Amino acid sequence: MSKLTRRRFTQLAAATTATSAFGLVNILPARAASGRVVVVGGGFGGATAAKYIRKLDPGIQVTLIEPKTQFVTCPYSNTVIGGLNDISFITHNYDALKGKYGATVVHDTATAVDAAKKTVTTAGGKTLGYDKLVLSPGIDFKWDAVEGYSQAASQKIPHAWNGGPQTALLRKQLEAMPSGGTFIIAPPPNPFRCPPGPYERVSLVAHYLGEHNARAKIIILDPKPKFSKQPLFMQGWDKLYKGKIQWVSQKDGGGATRVDVDGMKVHTEFDTFKGDVINFIPAQKAGKIAFLAGATDKSGWCPIKPQTFESTILKDVYVIGDASIASPLPKSGYSANSEAKVAAAAIVAQLSGKQPGEPSLINTCYSLVGPDYGISVAMVYGFAGGKITKKKGSGGVSPKDGNAEFRRKEAQFAEGWYSSISSDIWG
Ligand SMILES: Cc1cc2nc3c(=O)[nH]c(=O)nc-3n(C[C@H](O)[C@H](O)[C@H](O)COP(=O)(O)OP(=O)(O)OC[C@H]3O[C@@H](n4cnc5c(N)ncnc54)[C@H](O)[C@@H]3O)c2cc1C
Incomplete structure (x- = not known):
């Protein structure tokens, strides 16, 4: 991967934001669409999708199904394990999604999807009908992959x-x-x-x-x-x-x-x-509901159409985040957030009878080697020949010869990234 120059990346990231923004403006319906969208999973992918569908078109009813009333992020959880932050620093709630953005949040677990009848059933006994369904259940573990380890052992x-x-x-x-x-x-x-x-x-x-x-x-x-x-x-x-x-x-x-x-x-x-x-840390596969819905292939992950993140197996079901096969995007929170915006834009477009636009996606993974020592890998992605492709000349990794000041700045960027993506999703 080529070395990232910050100026070049900033240019490309700005271009991506602009493209996405134009994309979103283009798909804004002339008249408000109506329709029911159910989102399963209130993490990086699902909570973003729920919020952005409501933002793009408040005429669409959005119901998010998520068992937890508070979401504790994996990003920055290593700082909690390392004693740099309290767990409250990485804990978020759904108040803004319910209040400011008007989504309905049901704290329950989806247990079945009937893609033919377009319904989702929950452990609490609810059956919800949908026009479009978004699955963002994250990962599940292959508990039996290594002898001796199990859910109880964890x-x-x-x-x-x-x-x-x-x-x-x-x-x-x-x-x-x-x-x-x-x-x-x-x-x-x-x-x-x-x-x-x-x-x-x-x-x-x-x-x-x-x-x-x-x-x-x-x-x-x-x-x-x-x-x-x-x-x-x-x-x-x-x-x-x-x-x-x-x-x-x-x-x-x-x-x-x-x-x-x-x-x-x-x-x-x-x-x-x-x-x-x-x-x-056990081997992984898509979250259980993706299997129960029938959205997985033999790899244990969910194949999608890269332009919209609609499942290639189930019509009107969109799979985003870690559960999807979105390579070359990595399984990251930033990818899930970016994928959610592509799916949200596609869903809003389709519900108002428009064609979805061309997606543009972005990912940066910051890592802290020490509290004042950050490193990163970044990439901007486009869509060509029916596939997600890396934008030529974009992205790369932190330079190996970065000095102490450079590493300190990257540690600051990491915290800035965390705070802005958290407020983009749960704020
Ligand atoms: C230690 C660690 C550090 C990380 N650091 C970074 C980082 O710095 N940057 C970055 O971009 N990414 C990072 N990640 C990756 C990031 O956490 C994931 O890629 C991201 O959470 C994926 O989003 P998702 O929506 O697919 O899943 P999640 O965010 O896990 O959300 C899934 C949600 O679905 C819910 N759910 C599951 N099944 C059901 C069901 N049947 N019904 C209802 N709800 C259901 C779950 O309760 C959960 O809330 C890190 C991960 C780890 C483990």
Whole structure:
């Protein structure tokens, strides 16, 4: 990937915003459309879609189904685990969506979709009819992928790959870790939610241990031969946490083959590692309702039409966020937010009898290597030949030769990004 120059990226990002904005103006109906849209999942994708459909056309009834009354984000959850922020910093609610934007929010779980009858059924016994359905259920775990690990085991060996109680549990375990103890993290195989996420977690755990448990060490047991922003992470680890982090890659047999929950051990092909705190992140697939709806293919994810994010399997059902197959976009909160706007614009256009416009999407993943040490990867995406394509010359990664001031600025940009996307979604 080419190196990003900030000026070039800013130009492209501005172009994207302008294109999207023109796109949205174009699809604004001459007369207000009417129709019923049901959105399943109130996270990065679903809450954005619900808000933007209402913003684009208040004539459309939007019902969001989400079991939680408060949403705890995964972005910035590593800062909570590393003790830099309280969990309240990453907790949001649906007040603005209900009040300011007039969506109906039903705190319940969708349990079935009848795409022929166009209905969604919930655990609470409701049946909701729709004209258009948006699914943004995020991920589910392949609990049986590695022997010994299970949903029950996650109460002792957390994954912390959904924001909330798992985040708090891992934080508590880290604080209680014995002096000189070992923290093991086992990242998942591809594809998974937030490719740089495990390595940001390693960084912020290393920062916390450096200040509170100086003799402790970290072992990464990785089923992959390489990882996102690897040279930048490794450079940062060398600068900030020299000798504290051991990365066992796939080629050195890093992939876990068995987890011994009682013995607090992870077995790999060649070795056994004992941890005082273990963070095991299982392999992933689309959220359960995507399977129940019949929107998944044999990969365990949901194929979509890239222009609108409508399912290629189910008519009038749109799948956005981590559950969708939207490559080359990564499974990130920013991608989910961008995809939601494309789907919202397409739905509003279609409900008022118009053709959807050409999508333009964007993603930036910031990671904190330390509180004042940020790195990023960015890309702008267009649509060509029926596919989502990377915009030539856009995006790239932070320069390897960035100085301390550059890294400090990127850490500030990271926080700015978090605060603006959170208010874009839940504000
Ligand atoms: C540690 C970590 C750090 C991350 N950092 C970043 C970052 O810095 N930047 C970034 O862009 N991304 C980041 N991500 C990735 C980001 O969290 C996800 O990509 C994003 O949340 C995906 O959005 P989504 O809407 O698909 O799923 P989610 O945001 O998880 O939302 C899914 C929602 O659907 C609900 N749901 C599920 N099933 C049902 C059902 N049957 N009925 C009703 N509701 C249902 C769930 O309760 C949930 O609220 C990070 C992830 C992790 C784990």
